[in-house]
C-alpha cells in the first residue's frame with residue numbers, strides 16, 4: 001500500500017515497549033531533520049503549522065496501524081488496553097480503510113470483533129459481580145478512554161512545539177511563517193513552552209496580529225449582513241467564520257491525504 005512509512009512503523013514499535021522502559025523515541029531525541037521536514041511541508045498546507053503537521057502524523061499512524069501494526073499481537077493488545085479508538089479516531093480509521101482499500105478492507109472488522117468481544121467480557125464480569133461492587137463500577141465499558149492515537153498526538157504536539165522554537169529562528173522558515181500560522185492553542189503553547197523571550201514575543205506578536213485581523217473581518221462580515229449593506233460585494237471577510245473556527249479550535253477533522 002502506497003504511503004507506507006518507516007517512521008510510522010517506528011512510532012508503532014514504541015507501543016511494543018513495556019511500561020516503565022525507555023521509549024524508542026525519547027522526548028527531545030526525535031531527529032530535527034524529520035521535524036523540520038514535517039513543519040516545512042505543513043507550511044505549504046495553510047492554516048496552523050502545528051495542526052497541519054499533526055494531521056499528517058495522525059493519518060500516517062492510523063494508516064500504518066491498519067496496514068500492518070494491528071497484525072502484531074502486542075500492538076493489538078496495547079490498542080485494546082487503551083479501550084480501542086476514541087470517537088474521532090474510530091471514524092477516521094474507518095474513512096482511511098474505505099479510502100485506501102476500496103475493494104474492501106478486513107482490518108476494521110477484525111478490530112470491531114475484538115472490541116465487541118471485550119465489551120461482552122466486561123459485561124459478563126459485571127453481571128457476575130455482586131450488586132454492591134457493581135454500583136461502584138462504570139455503567140458502560142470505557143471505550144476509547146486511553147486511545148493510543150490520542151496519546152501519540154499529544155506527544156507529537158509537544159515535540160513539534162519544541163522543535164518549532166528552533167526552526168522558526170531560521171530566516172527562510174520565519175519569512176514564510178505569516179500571522180495566521182498559529183491557532184489559539186498552539187500560539188498559547190509556544191508562549192508557555194518556549195525558553196527564549198525573543199521567540200515568545202515573536203509568537204505573541206503573530207497571534208495578536210492574527211486576532212486583530214479576525215476581529216476586523218468578523219466586524220465587516222456582520223456589518224455586510226445588515227440589509228443596508230447587503231448590496232456590497234463580499235471581500236476578504238467572506239470566509240472569516242471558517243478561519244475563526246480554525247483559529248479557535250483547529251482545522252475541520254477530515255482526512256488529509258499526504259502530499260508527498
Ligand SMILES: [Zn+2]
Nearest residue numbers: 048051183186
Ligand atoms: Zn494549531
Ligand SMILES: [Zn+2]
Nearest residue numbers: 086089147150
Ligand atoms: Zn483518539
